[in-house]
Amino acid sequence: MRFWLSLFGLLLMPACSETPSATNASVEPASLAEQAAPKPAAIKTSTILDTSGTPGPQMVRFRQTAPNGLTAEWLSFGATLARLTLPDGTEVAARLSNQDAYADRDSKIGVTIGPVANRIGRGQFVVDGKRCGLTTNEGDNTLHCGPEGMDRLLWRGGFKPNGQLVMRHSQEAGYQGYPAKLDVEMTATLSESALRVTYRASVSEPAPLNLTLHGYWNPAGVTKTPVDGLTMRIPADRYSAVDAELIPTGETPAVAGTPFDYRRARIVGSAPIDHNLLIPGDGLREMVQLGDGQRTITVLSDYPGLQVYTGEGLADGVLSPRSAIAFEPQYSPDAVNQPVDGDDTILRPGEVYEHMIEFRFAGPGLP
Numbered sequence: 309m310r311f312w313l314s315l316f317g318l319l320l321m322p323a324c325s326e327t328p329s330a331t332n333a334s335v336e337p338a339s340l341a342e343q344a345a346p347k348p349a350a351i352k353t354s355t356i357l358d359t360s361g362t363p364g365p366q367m368v369r370f371r372q373t374a375p376n377g378l379t380a381e382w383l384s385f386g387a388t389l390a391r392l393t394l395p396d397g398t399e400v401a402a403r404l405s406n407q408d409a410y411a412d413r414d415s416k417i418g419v420t421i422g423p424v425a426n427r428i429g430r431g432q433f434v435v436d437g438k439r440c441g442l443t444t445n446e447g448d449n450t451l452h453c454g455p456e457g458m459d460r461l462l463w464r465g466g467f468k469p470n471g472q473l474v475m476r477h478s479q480e481a482g483y484q485g486y487p488a489k490l491d492v493e494m495t496a497t498l499s500e501s502a503l504r505v506t507y508r509a510s511v512s513e514p515a516p517l518n519l520t521l522h523g524y525w526n527p528a529g530v531t532k533t534p535v536d537g538l539t540m541r542i543p544a545d546r547y548s549a550v551d552a553e554l555i556p557t558g559e560t561p562a563v564a565g566t567p568f569d570y571r572r573a574r575i576v577g578s579a580p581i582d583h584n585l586l587i588p589g590d591g592l593r594e595m596v597q598l599g600d601g602q603r604t605i606t607v608l609s610d611y612p613g614l615q616v617y618t619g620e621g622l623a624d625g626v627l628s629p630r631s632a633i634a635f636e637p638q639y640s641p642d643a644v645n646q647p648v649d650g651d652d653t654i655l656r657p658g659e660v661y662e663h664m665i666e667f668r669f670a671g672p673g674l675p
Contacts, residue, residue: 351372353372354371367411369407372498373498380496385410385411385460386463387420389418398527400603400605402418415624418523421522421636422459424453424518425519426641429449443456443484453484464477476492476494488511488512488513488514490509490515492508493508493509504666506665507664509655514656520638523667525633525635527602530627534628537576539600540576542596542614544585544614548613548641560586581617581618592609592664594606595614602671603671604669606669607666607667609637615634
């Protein structure tokens with residue numbers, strides 16, 4: 309598993325106020341910050357409290373706006389990317405029709421998934437000889453860490469003076485069957501052409517960890533128009549073969565000659581996709597590029613894989629089936645039971661988990 313050892317592991321989760329202090333300004337280590345970082349911009353920020361008075365979680369909405377109008381909006385419920393608007397007004401990230409809908413349904417749209425994204429076969433795994441069982445929510449299997457993962461909980465958060473948004477989540481050992489106390493920090497950095505999301509975490513006991521942002525994207529605008537006509541390029545050379553329950557078989561065949569070969573840009577088409585694709589290389593690198601002829605979304609990450617889901621299950625207000633594609637940079641599904649290329653996703657006490665996902669945008673009004 310890729311991680312960085314650091315004294316920061318002892319200091320990872322200080323108490324979080326609505327406005328993180330300036331002493332936390334250097335949360336992003338130089339090793340990642342120096343890798344094609346977005347150009348600095350004077351980001352305007354705003355915080356909106358939920359004053360609806362309706363039952364359920366009282367969310368906070370955070371807004372980041374770059375000088376050219378590129379805007380990201382986040383919810384404290386599930387550390388959710390609730391809106392991404394380009395300077396020309398095009399909304400390219402899927403969202404639910406209203407804020408209350410996020411608490412009312414388990415949509416996974418734009419949420420932070422964890423502690424373990426994707427599927428775990430039979431909802432169990434063994435770490436250092438100890439068998440652990442998670443709450444199952446997809447037959448006998450666990451998807452996205454069960455019915456009440458961190459995407460269903462309120463996070464603490466606030467802005468730094470430089471416009472970065474920091475949100476934090478902690479959960480006690482045993483929650484949903486997860487064996488360790490977990491502390492997670494997400495940092496969102498906006499520029500005039502990109503949104504960078506960095507996850508960091510520590511655990512009290514050895515445990516699997518595989519965090520991701522479950523965003524759905526359409527550069528033409530997330531409407532009821534299918535993504536079939538968009539052009540997509542993915543530099544994956546292998547994919548995770550799965551069984552009828554979408555649990556990996558352990559095989560990672562080459563994409564050549566399969567529907568998953570997007571090494572040369574081509575039309576998305578109408579065939580459904582819900583697979584993990586393995587991206588060669590290390591460090592921050594391109595995972596996928598999606599375009600409509602006018603606008604382009606490029607996703608970069610230092611994770612080894614990318615789950616691609618063509619959104620057959622989307623349906624809410626402005627959404628319809630296949631109106632956006634989910635891109636989830638991640639470790640391979642069920643890697644705790646079936647490691648791929650040596651990555652078993654196990655994090656141990658004293659180690660710091662850190663991974664980055666970056667979304668770069670090109671089109672009208674963008675540099």
